[in-house]
Amino acid sequence: MELVRTVPIQDPGPLIDAAPFADSLLWLHGDEGMAGWGIAARFEVSGPGRFEHARRWFRQWLARRNVDDRVGLPGSGPVAFGSFTFDHGPGRSVFVIPQVLIARRGGASWMTTVGDPCHPDGTVPDPLPNVRWLAEPDAEERWHKQVSRAVEDIRAGRLHKVVLARDVRGLLGGPFDPRTAVSRLHDRFPGCWTFAVDGLVGASPELLTGRFGRMVKSLVLAGTDWPGGAIGLGTEKTAVEHELAADSAEDVLRAHCSQLDVHEPHELQLANVTHLATRISGTLSHNVDALTLASRLHPTAAVCGTPFREALSLLRELENLDRGRYAGPVGWQDARGDGEWCIALRCAEVKGPDLRLFAGCGIVGDSNPASEWHETEAKLGAIRDLFAEPTCVK
Template sequence: MVTKQKAVLEQELLDDYRVGDFFIETPKRTILGKGVFLQVPSEEDCENQLVSLPKKVASTLKKAKEQGHPHPIVTGAVPFDSYKKACLHIPNSVHFAPSYQHEERGQVSSTPIAVDKLISVPAPEQYMEGVAQGIKRIRSGELDKIVISRSLELSLTESVNIPQLLRNLAYQNKRGYTFATNIEFEEQVKTLIGASPELLVLRQGMQAIANPLAGSRPRSKDPIEDQRRAEELLSSPKDLHEHAVVVETVANALRPFLKNMEVPEKPSLVTTETMWHLSTVIKGELLDAEVSSLDLAVALQPTPAVCGAPTEKARQAISEIEPFDRGFFTGMVGWCDADGDGEWVVTIRCAEANGQSLRLFAGAGVVGESKPEEELAETGAKFQTMLRAMGVNTEQFKDI
């Protein structure tokens, strides 16, 4: 009986979603926020937004309580570039339900999205050149790791059905974090939608959890080959090194805030519908009850899993190598309440949707042993999360 109630509650929230709402489903809960009670203010682009963001969020939550909001939480997204404006707000109404991920789902819609034109930015050859530049900088000693990404720009024959796309992602994504939220990018209001496998940080009471992922392999439809790829990833010196760089940086960033930290010596494997990932779950207890989930997220953003190491040098190299603005890709999406509890997710396996346009993103971690053609194949596999949910047949396109 309890299982049935859980399924109905979550399904109702998913069915209730409309474009412009905030939606997130995690392994622990489902949240739907409707309307805008208060907007979290932003500075001009010349200011580092992350420095003052936790205080602005705390102030906005306090103001909402004073104005009579019964249960204010801040929801929304923060971009990769800390000098760009975040899109955070307190919804008028917020509805919670248990997660439905482990229950039997409905069927993904079989109605495909018709693509008129698909453009890879950069083109595959240029992307591999960018990876080669990253490898050169690593071998020269300038960097330990860098994440090089690319995008797919899709022109559709009709407007994308965002609620159906969200439902498809939720039904496909049996673990991880499915989300949709409004963003403002390049003076346009768009929907940021996706199914991320990676938790940046969870704060619940005095407990905090981070779950960095780094090191990946595409899944195979052949069970034997799929298992071989998983075992290869778990023993790959290149991927284990890449993962260790990320875990060390995340653990060091959390140490000023946590005690009794647990950092496993070796990673484990997690899987999505399309990828295997190396995963490490880091846990600890807060030293100070005043530290919110957003405080922790800001201390971690961006991790080497989506940027590189050292962070600032990698970020600068990304701006020189990548020929596009990441926007909210590799930023974070999530929520924080007035008690400081909340969840923030790394914004990957995602797209910006606006009318008949979709922009998808994927990146790959580059270290000294990386090979450009393998990183290109990895990004192509990561695109499949969104493409499958849209029912896009990509055989007619060569740029994936």
């Protein structure tokens, strides 16, 4: 049987510097995180059963390996990085197990290897290229119509909240090195979970779920303010939007926990926006792995709306947009079932020269289309501001 070995190592320093290749897998949060490279195994999946299929594939892969884990911490031993589509259509979700993993958590550092990987020389990260942003002359007008229609449905009592998203597309003027983007995002948003997983790069402020032994936690965000914003976080509109999101996460986690603490909402200040946030922490009542929890939480009211079926139906009708892996779970899981799964926000998908950014807003009965447009612009800035002075083409 193939051997998976994890051994303690000296502190490697900045984990971003440990990633030797542009296609390295990265997961950073504060001073902790992981950098992986090489592909020991890869699994692509689509459809409504994508989460369970990925879990089953990982279990089957583990059953054919001999694991020697001399660290025994969350993230040691075999680890799979994952990125899943928002919707259950034909889009591609992915699970990747790296051949080599360098990680740091709780003051400990370690290396995991699968088999006997070679260690070729790495490459120096490339600077980010220029971008030609593709013009959409009617985008703002279309957005106003979408939000206005959603507000009408909410005021008519058909649903309570829907989250609408939009995308911005660009053409890269040269090679894109995710390591450079992640490094800049990590410097600007050190409190976020910064990631690069199979062409998806971002800095998410929202933890869908983290599981470490019997401990589980979540960070729910809904309600946004930004420099120049005219609404603020102290309005009834924001309170309603946030409460719906927090309640949806609490309902799911309570079914799996013997004890659950839902903390009072607080303001979470980031470099470009400020969110209303609720921390949830608890103790699991039974053995359930992190990805299963994430699959049952997804999609929360923070990225879909409520009631779920009505909100999903309306956003599919109004957005005319394939979200891909935007707003889907992104993160990692180890052989014990520990892991962290965030909602893929403040992110971009890169495929060859094509760059695609996303942003969304929670729409409730008091939403104003112009204000929601400016909110998406502020959120898009998290990625757009990484690049040089933009140009625009039709």
